[in-house]
Amino acid sequence: MSTLPPFRLAIPKKGRLYDKCSKVLEGAGLEYRREARLDVAVCKDLPITLVFLPASDISNYVGLGDVDMGITGQDCVAESGVTVEEEMMLGFGKCKLCLQAPVEKGWKGKEDVQGGRICTSFPLLASKFFSDVDASTGSSTLVRYVSGSVEAACGLGLADAVVDLVETGTTMKAAGLEVIAEVMQSEAILISNPNSKHKDIINLIKKRIEGYITATKFMMISYNVSSASLPFCTTITPGKTSPTVTKLSEEGMYAVSALVKRSDASVKMDELMKAGAKDILLFTISNSRM
Structure with a gap:
């Protein structure tokens, strides 16, 4: 390199x-x-x-x-x-690291598994998770590392329970397992x-990624509105910091642009139309710097 x-x-x-x-x-x-x-x-x-x-x-x-x-x-x-x-x-990449056990066991928490055998790709986190109940009982939960197919460990008799990531739960359910405790969210x-x-490059990359992620969460809405309706319309679109308001050549008319959450954009357009705004446009943002 x-x-x-x-x-x-x-x-x-x-x-x-x-x-x-x-x-x-x-x-x-x-x-x-x-x-x-x-x-x-x-x-x-x-x-x-x-x-x-x-x-x-x-x-x-x-x-x-x-x-x-x-x-x-x-x-x-x-x-x-x-x-x-x-x-x-x-x-x-949101998911949860969870303690999972066979459904037929009917276990309700880590206390039911304490002292048993755990298979996981996260031995450090699993050991820390059981440390309090291990200390209170004076016995140890056996944590074994496996690199893959963790959910198969119970069915093969290698473990009483597993600590593994859960995203949709499909794999877990197919293996006959259920979540009995959450270790952490991720x-x-x-x-x-x-x-x-290279702090300068670190800051540059961070700002660029922040700008892109903001762009994926927001859209730009723009519309024209009369002076009478302007105060109410700007309460509908307050923007991320504040809306941009520009006076038009037509007397008593203003152009407004503001950031709105992507998930709220269609509702905001409906509300603006009812409030008297016109020429309402919605723009996708490819990147930003805030």
Whole structure:
């Protein structure tokens, strides 16, 4: 990697976070071309080397300083136990790390499993989760690491329960399991190394990603309105900070533009029309800087 740009940004190489991360980087203007079977790519207009790694490894690479910045799940960061700067939550990849047990057991919480056998890809988090009940009873819950197909452990007789991620619950239910306790909630997070020498690039990437995520949550609405209806219409569209109001050449008329939440946009248009606004337009935002 010596001939590549020194700043390194890691994203998951595959799996549930890869596609989302790719869209975020594209929206943030980090253009690159990833050659087949290569886990390294160089950004087109920025001195950044992209490194594609297993999501579970990224926080370790960032924490140890081998990578300056990365995107992974909160669950992976917590399991690694390393120190990183948590730059921002990204709002996707949401799931829960849960204690799951066979439905037929009828168990209601971790107290029912305490002292038994647990299989998981998150041994540190699972052990911490049982530490309080283990301490109160004086016995130990056996936590075993498995790298994949965790949900099969109970059916194969390897475990009494498992600690695994739940996104839709389909895999869990197919294995005859149910959630009996929640260990933690997780989503994708942007992290950086606290000692990185490239704080300027870290801040640039953070601002770009913030701008893109804001753009995915908001739309721009614009309309014309009379002076009589202006005060009420601006209460409908107060904007993220405030609406932009411009006087038109036509006497007593104003043009208004404001950010509205994407989920509320259609309702806002209906409300504005009823309030007397006209020429109501809605625009998609590709990126922003707030």
